[in-house]
Amino acid sequence: MAPMGIRLSPLGVAVFCLLGLGVLYHLYSGFLAGRFSLFGLGGEPGGGGAAGPAADGGTVDLREMLAVSVLAAVRGGDEVRRVRESNVLHEKSKGKTREGAEDKMTSGDVLSNRKMFYLLKTSFPNVQINTEEHVDAADQEVILWDHKIPEDILKEIATPKEVPAESVTVWIDPLDATQEYTEDLRKYVTTMVCVAVNGKPVLGVIHKPFSEYTAWAMVDGGSNVKARTSYNEKTPRIVVSRSHSGMVKQVALQTFGNQTTIIPAGGAGYKVLALLDVPDKSQEKADLYIHVTYIKKWDICAGNAILKALGGHMTTLNGEEISYTGSDGIEGGLLASIRMNHQALVRKLPDLEKTGHK
Numbered sequence: 001m002a003p004m005g006i007r008l009s010p011l012g013v014a015v016f017c018l019l020g021l022g023v024l025y026h027l028y029s030g031f032l033a034g035r036f037s038l039f040g041l042g043g044e045p046g047g048g049g050a051a052g053p054a055a056d057g058g059t060v061d062l063r064e065m066l067a068v069s070v071l072a073a074v075r076g077g078d079e080v081r082r083v084r085e086s087n088v089l090h091e092k093s094k095g096k097t098r099e100g101a102e103d104k105m106t107s108g109d110v111l112s113n114r115k116m117f118y119l120l121k122t123s124f125p126n127v128q129i130n131t132e133e134h135v136d137a138a139d140q141e142v143i144l145w146d147h148k149i150p151e152d153i154l155k156e157i158a159t160p161k162e163v164p165a166e167s168v169t170v171w172i173d174p175l176d177a178t179q180e181y182t183e184d185l186r187k188y189v190t191t192m193v194c195v196a197v198n199g200k201p202v203l204g205v206i207h208k209p210f211s212e213y214t215a216w217a218m219v220d221g222g223s224n225v226k227a228r229t230s231y232n233e234k235t236p237r238i239v240v241s242r243s244h245s246g247m248v249k250q251v252a253l254q255t256f257g258n259q260t261t262i263i264p265a266g267g268a269g270y271k272v273l274a275l276l277d278v279p280d281k282s283q284e285k286a287d288l289y290i291h292v293t294y295i296k297k298w299d300i301c302a303g304n305a306i307l308k309a310l311g312g313h314m315t316t317l318n319g320e321e322i323s324y325t326g327s328d329g330i331e332g333g334l335l336a337s338i339r340m341n342h343q344a345l346v347r348k349l350p351d352l353e354k355t356g357h358k
């Protein structure tokens with residue numbers, strides 16, 4: 001008999017205990033989940049005060065992401081140079097592009113990809129990374145970043161810029177201009193990293209391994225590269241693909257007239273650098289970059305971010321902004337310009353669907 005005349009039935013006690021256990025389980029599992037999400041980030045439990053989406057993957061600092069992206073592009077570039085200098089490229093075809101060109105891959109692509117991917121993945125485990133080449137999970141490499149931000153970045157970008165990790169998509173091109181790499185046309189080759197936030201290109205790094213030149217920029221942050229002082233809008237020099245050209249020459253001449261100079265060149269990274277003030281002697285200069293065939297986001301995201309940071313534009317030929325999330329490909333061609341009236345250029349260009357110039 002219980003005190004004060006209350007009788008406890010065995011069933012009531014069992015239900016009460018079960019309810020108590022349920023409440024304890026609920027409280028404790030929430031507590032553990034909170035701790036693990038913080039440890040996954042390397043943060044201190046109880047510190048920070050992050051809210052919203054940060055509860056899942058936490059935040060990342062874009063200035064740190066820029067430092068690691070530059071390091072990744074340089075380390076990948078070292079592999080690209082080493083393989084080229086060894087003259088053993090192990091060239092393979094991944095298949096054909098829609099237009100029937102060989103889609104090539106070499107040991108330079110694979111080894112650079114491995115370095116770049118794991119450096120970024122180890123440093124920022126919670127962000128989505130999309131890369132041109134397959135990553136072999138059985139061939140992992142743990143490369144640790146020393147958490148040093150180079151002086152030139154600190155000088156341009158004075159404070160950290162935190163964004164939710166889940167808003168970030170990284171695009172890696174471990175070797176742009178693979179076709180030209182196999183032809184030993186070294187000046188066209190670049191390695192690239194791009195960081196997009198909510199699909200918008202925000203950080204871009206383009207590295208030329210054979211000239212050891214690196215261009216980087218952050219939208220609303222800073223850059224180590226500038227636009228040139230003048231561009232020819234009337235009869236522009238137009239840089240175009242030499243190996244995936246489609247009807248680009250016809251489109252350019254039809255739009256700007258026969259006085260326009262066409263510069264065929266390899267690599268989307270190289271072609272964006274052609275629009276900027278780049279000290280590298282091997283770099284040709286152009287006023288516009290036009291592409292009409294299908295292209296992938298890792299080829300263009302870094303150039304798009306750099307142009308945007310410097311006040312320029314990269315859009316489809318219809319003038320639409322490109323979103324760097326979701327699918328890999330871009331269907332509507334490309335127009336890249338800086339210090340020009342981009343929308344006026346878009347209006348000048350023919351509609352490729354109607355003219356059949358795709």
Ligand SMILES: Nc1ncnc2c1ncn2[C@@H]1O[C@H](COP(=O)(O)O)[C@@H](OP(=O)(O)O)[C@H]1O
Pocket residue numbers: 097098099132173175176177178179240241242243244245265266267268293294295296299
């Ligand atoms: N029609 C197409 N289909 C697939 N990839 C294309 C393409 N046109 C261009 N590209 C890719 O975009 C990059 C720049 O091309 P281009 O030098 O012709 O301007 C190259 O990247 P990779 O060398 O990284 O493969 C190339 O393969």
Ligand SMILES: [Mg+2]
Pocket residue numbers: 173175176177268298299
């Ligand atoms: Mg590429």
